[in-house]
Amino acid sequence: MAATYCLQFTDLAAWWRWVNPIPRRHGERPDGEVLLDAAARAQLAGWCRIPAGHLMRALPSWTAGPEVPADRNRGADAQGWARWRVGALEWGPVVFACRLCAARRGAGHDRVWVYRPPWRRLCARHSRWLLKAGEGHPLEFVDVSTMVGELGRAQRRWGRVEAAAQAAGVVPGEVFALARAVVCGWWEQEEFWAWEVVWVSRLDGVVAATRRWCSGVAGWGDAQWRLLVRDAVVFPEVVAVAAALVDKRLVEKAGKQVEGLLRDRAGVEPFAAMLGERLDRPWLAAVETTGTPGPLARWVAVTAREQRKPDGALPLRGFKGKWSVRGPHRPVEVGAGLLLLAQSSPADDSGQDGGATGGCLSGQSVVRQPSAGPGWALRQRDAELFAQGVEHARCQVDRFGHLALAHTENGVVDGFDLGRWLARRRAEAVSLTAEQAAQLARLDPWWNPPWPVGWQRFWYRARRYVDGHGPVHGGDNLDGLVQWLQTWLRRQILLYEKLHPGQRELLTELGLTAGEVERFRAWPARRRHPGEALAVAQAYAARFGHLAVTGATVIDGFSLDAWLSSARRRQRTANRLTRLGTRLSALDAWWNPPWTLSWQRMWWAAHHHVHGLPEGARWWPDAPGAEGALTWLRQQHTHPSLLLPGQQQLIADLMRIGGRGPVWQPRISDQAWQTLAELLPSRPVGDRRYRSDRQILEGIIHIACTGHSWPHIPEELGSFATCRIRFQRWHADGTLARICHTVLPESDTHWQQQLADYIGRPAVDG
Incomplete structure (x- = not known):
């Protein structure tokens, strides 16, 4: 611009106040940018006699000038602010523009530079691949017409x-x-x-x-x-x-x-x-x-x-x-x-x-020679640093016999952090040359194992113990070993099938072969690993959808009910959520409720009947039916004063989805009653308060189908005491047995089977 107006650069630069020093030996940089503030941009537009809007569309750096606070003492003819900047750092590489395209836009035959990423170098109109400026050669493009x-x-x-x-x-x-x-x-x-x-x-x-x-x-x-x-x-x-x-x-x-x-x-x-x-x-x-x-x-x-x-x-x-x-x-x-x-x-x-x-x-x-390129000196320096690291690794092997070092802040020895150096070599193992990888493998074949380095470090510790005390075996429940080795070996036995083949091979060197693992698992009085017990609880929760275990439950020789009871006692004694309790809560949020487990088990039955069984789950052997569970849900909702706040919330959540539970409906069809009426004893003479036999039988069938106690008979069936007395009488004289063995219509077979199962239970008069 100074040459256009027959001025010197210093004369033109004096019009602006510079935020940073102007490089005096800047030469002709294709990516050199002078960033101007609003006042300086207005001056430049006036000198060029080009509207500022045109310059904004033509120059990517037009609005990227320095933001300088306005000076209250400056007048209308105040100087503008400017800043020198290398444009490639902000807008990408600078390439030569196609002169034919630039001439059509009014640039004439002058050289033009543009900011353009490496994936936009093609001028398809003139079959030119534009070259980067400032590379030390006079060519602006290569001909790619072919x-x-x-x-x-x-x-x-x-x-x-x-x-x-x-x-x-x-x-x-x-x-x-x-x-x-x-x-x-x-x-x-x-x-x-x-x-x-x-x-x-x-x-x-x-x-x-x-x-x-x-x-x-x-x-x-x-x-x-x-x-x-x-x-x-x-x-x-x-x-x-x-x-x-x-x-x-x-x-x-x-x-x-x-x-x-x-x-x-x-x-x-x-x-x-x-x-x-x-x-x-x-x-x-x-x-x-x-x-x-x-x-x-x-x-x-x-x-x-x-x-x-x-x-x-x-x-x-x-x-x-x-x-x-x-x-x-x-x-x-x-x-x-x-x-x-x-x-x-x-x-x-x-x-x-x-x-x-x-x-x-x-x-x-x-092909260029491997030593060529701007990174040759850097590669040479990397090789020197690698040789230095190998030397420290050799000293580590001579002293401890392995390279399974922990990456800790206190691992600096003789001014060199070998743990950090090895961690970086493991992270970039694919970038090592074959010779570098061979050098480390000669020092320690397991310097970069496909499993955690902590496991490898513990294995070296276990091998030192075995070298002094003999190999381990699983027949004695690992009782003769020190506690730290027992805990580690039990963990390996629990996850033996999931271990890497190389890990199993290393365990064999300790004496823990596949046969010894089976001997340990077959030991009748062995102590269970917490992870194994947790796996049994996880399998039970996946099978039935909850952990409300109320009776004796033994799975593969493991007493799940006793283990869960012990875990509940430990958590209540600690008065906080233990680490084991956190993992059990992930399986069942109500595994340790502040109320009876039988109530929680019944709630889970109602929950599954309302929401449906989870995928892969199934009903447990003594699970109540849908009618019994929903009737129980209605009864709990009817008497909220007998429940704890947490129980009330659980019942309310189910009632919003399941409604108020099923309304009692007669189960005996008219066709079946014509057959059953002949099997019932005759009405006593002079008993004016004698209730309907069909109503009494409906009450008995309701108790048999729902499993509830006698006081929970629906109001439509009358007094529960009368039904219970009549049930005891008919059960004693064989009337109910004859009803269960009588051929009835298909619609009545369900309650007939439920009644047969009920009278066959002990203490049915409960």
């Missing part, structure tokens, strides 16, 4: 990938960066180019088309051209890999297959095989599992580890997250790569700037 259709489809597909990433709560830029690191890693592998065919033709076509636009760049050979056009050639595969990384179904399917290979470098093979099918490269799995693990192997391992976490656990973010790209995995950028190639010897890059590109651009010549 593959513009593929790039256009990939760029349109990225919109769907970006939407899927945002729906999953992932930053789209992180997904693209990881996919680009994966594909560029393939670009640098000799094994990949031994199979690859598509990239060879793309590479030759793009380089040949681009060279027609320029007469040649001094000192450039095939290596420089390959580096320049790499991002354009691999862009369709980058988008395809990004789409696979955010595909929920593909990730879940791969996570299940990787479950058993989580700690192994081969865990990436299932996902790489499915990815190879998508990319039409079935040999991709073999390439990915060869050599040093790359970013894809790390992503698969972290993804499988997150799937094993409980629901609701937050995923890792930042450096430890699965979307981060570690330094050794980052691809070499064009500017840094050209600088390294310029510093190398002419024999390394052939020193050619023209000619045919066919055989020179394909195959092994595409």
Whole structure:
């Protein structure tokens, strides 16, 4: 702007007050931004003679100026405020704009820079792939006319990938960066180019088309051209890999297959095989599992580890997250790569700037040396730090015999935190080279077990005890062992079927084989582990829907009623919710009620009749029927003064859903009564208060069907004392037995069976 008005930069800068110092050696930065406040923006719009609204639409940083409080002493001609800022930090990388497109918008033939992410570099109108500014070369684009259709489809597909990433709560830029690191890693592998065919033709076509636009760049050979056009050639595969990384179904399917290979470098093979099918490269799995693990192997391992976490656990973010790209995995950028190639010897890059590109651009010549790249010094430093950690690990093994260290704050020895170092190596095991993994395995084969390190550390302690006292066996109920070892071994026996095969193998070294586990479980007087008793309670609650155990209940030799009674006493004595009580409350919220268990058991029956049995549950042997349970519910609702506040609330909750319970209805049909009337004794002579035989029989049947006591007979059936006396008389003379054996209509068989069961019980006159 100063040149436009024939001014010096210092003359123009004097009009503004700067929030931060102006860099004097800023040069010509394509991403250099001067951010202005409202007053300065008004001045700039006046100098340019361009409305401020036009500048707002043209410049992304127009409204991002410094917010400086207004000065009351400033007049109308007050100076504006300005701030110098590197725009790439805020709005992304800066690329050269297509000059043909910019000319149509009035820019003429001047060079134009734009902020544009790496997935929006294609100018489909003029078949150009725009290059990043400030990379140290004069080219603004590469000609992609030979593959513009593929790039256009990939760029349109990225919109769907970006939407899927945002729906999953992932930053789209992180997904693209990881996919680009994966594909560029393939670009640098000799094994990949031994199979690859598509990239060879793309590479030759793009380089040949681009060279027609320029007469040649001094000192450039095939290596420089390959580096320049790499991002354009691999862009369709980058988008395809990004789409696979955010595909929920593909990730879940791969996570299940990787479950058993989580700690192994081969865990990436299932996902790489499915990815190879998508990319039409079935040999991709073999390439990915060869050599040093790359970013894809790390992503698969972290993804499988997150799937094993409980629901609701937050995923890792930042450096430890699965979307981060570690330094050794980052691809070499064009500017840094050209600088390294310029510093190398002419024999390394052939020193050619023209000619045919066919055989020179394909195959092994595409692969850069492992030492090349801006991260070479960092990798060297990492190797030195790893060697230092291995040396400390060797001292640990010489002293204690293993590497199962706890990650604690007090684990620093000689200024080195070996526990933290080993924890990081386990978390990034897939990123270790084969030689590094072998060094740690030689020190301790179980340095990175597929089970918790705490278990492995306890096993080493148990092995030291066994070496001094002999192997353990399950025939003596483990009584001869120390308490800490007893507790740990009982836990392993309880979960023996769920242990990893490697854990079972290690327990065998202690003497605890599968046969010894069976001997321990068959010991008649063995003490039960709390976890085993809790498993029995869980199975009972899943079977019947509650833990209101009232009578003797023995399951697989375990007395559940006695164990629950003991747990209730301990909780009431402690006057608080114990740890065991918390787990039992998760199975049944009313496992320890402040009222009788028989009442709670009856409430559960009414609850199941109202709500229905839970899925997988069934009725217990002495469970009352629907009519008896709902009649009980109505009786409890009728006498609330006899209940505790908690009982009243439970009854009220069921009454809102189940209503006031069933109203009494006659059970004996008219057809059946014609048969039963002949079986009843004749009416006594002179008994004027003698009630109807049918009414008396209905009362007896009601008690038999509901199981209630005699005082709970419905009011419609009269006095309960008369029914009970008549029941005793008819039961004694065999009248009820004859009724139960008489053939009646099908509608009466239900109450007939209930009556037969009732008179067969002891103390039926209760």
